[in-house]
Amino acid sequence: MTTVLVVDDEPQIVRALRINLTARGYHVLAAADGTGALRAAADGKPDVIVLDLGLPDLDGTAVIEQLRRWTSIPIIVLSARTDAADKVRALDAGADDYVTKPFGMDELLARLRAAVRRGIQSLSGSEDSVIETDTFTIDLLAKKVHRDGAEVHLTPTEWGLLEMLARNRGKLIAQKHLLQEVWGTGYEANTHYLRVYLAQLRRKLEPEPSHPRYLITEPGMGYRFEL
Structure with missing residues (x-):
């Protein structure tokens, strides 16, 4: 049975999540x-954590930072904070996803299932080297992409961006983290680079570049690769 740790100081939120999660x-x-x-995470060994940021003793971001010192348990932030800076801080601290209150239960459950799958994959130490979508195939070992039987030419930067998103598929990656990983330290403010290169990748890979199915933008937060 999958164990979920819900961290929130609002009893009605905890009760609603307990009822819905237990029923499933x-x-x-x-x-x-x-x-x-922190105590429950250490003692209860949950498979995933749903965490509010506005806690009475510690800020949720501080909790994430402390958890990340010893565990890679998937963490989904569930918060009323809608400011982009709060979202980026939580993601940079190590959160895997961010859902804003008020939230739809179906969306939260879908994010929860995705986080659990990533956690299982991380624990097993296995990663599929070939990622197949209905439109294109990514070979992470060969560093190649094929669409309709033909290889798609990607620049080194395009490949670096796609690889980063694909290896973390389903996970929301903050803009700052993407810029650091692909372009290097000192480029954290150049968010327009991401818009330009994501647009190029979508033109090469998406069936409808203006309505992306795989390379998803979360406004003010970052990007995710969805299967």
Whole structure:
């Protein structure tokens, strides 16, 4: 049974999540503050954590930073904070995803399932070297992309960006982190680079570049690769 740790100081949120998650076969642990969250994460060994940022003792971002010192448990932030800076700080601290309150339960459950799958994959230490979509195929080992049986030419920068997103498929990657990983330190403010290169990748890979199916933008936060 998959164990979910819900960290929130709003009893009604915890109750709603407990009811919905339990009905779908999850085991639910709960904590109302950051200290309790750290203890529950260590003792309960959850498979995924759903974390509010506005906790009474520790800021949720500080909780994420402390968790990331010893665990790679997937963390989904569930917060009323809508400011882009708060979202980026949480993602940079190590959160895997960010859902804004008020939230749709179906969307949260889908994000939860994706996070659990990533956690299982990480624990197994396995990663498929070939990623297949309905439109194109990415070979991470050969560093090649094929579409309709033909190889798609990508520049080194395009490949670096696509590889980073593909290796973290389903996970929201902050703009700052992408810029650091692909372009290097000192480029964190050049967010227009991402817009330009994502547009190029979409033209080469997406069935409808103006309505991307795989290379998804989360405004003000970052990007994700969805299968």
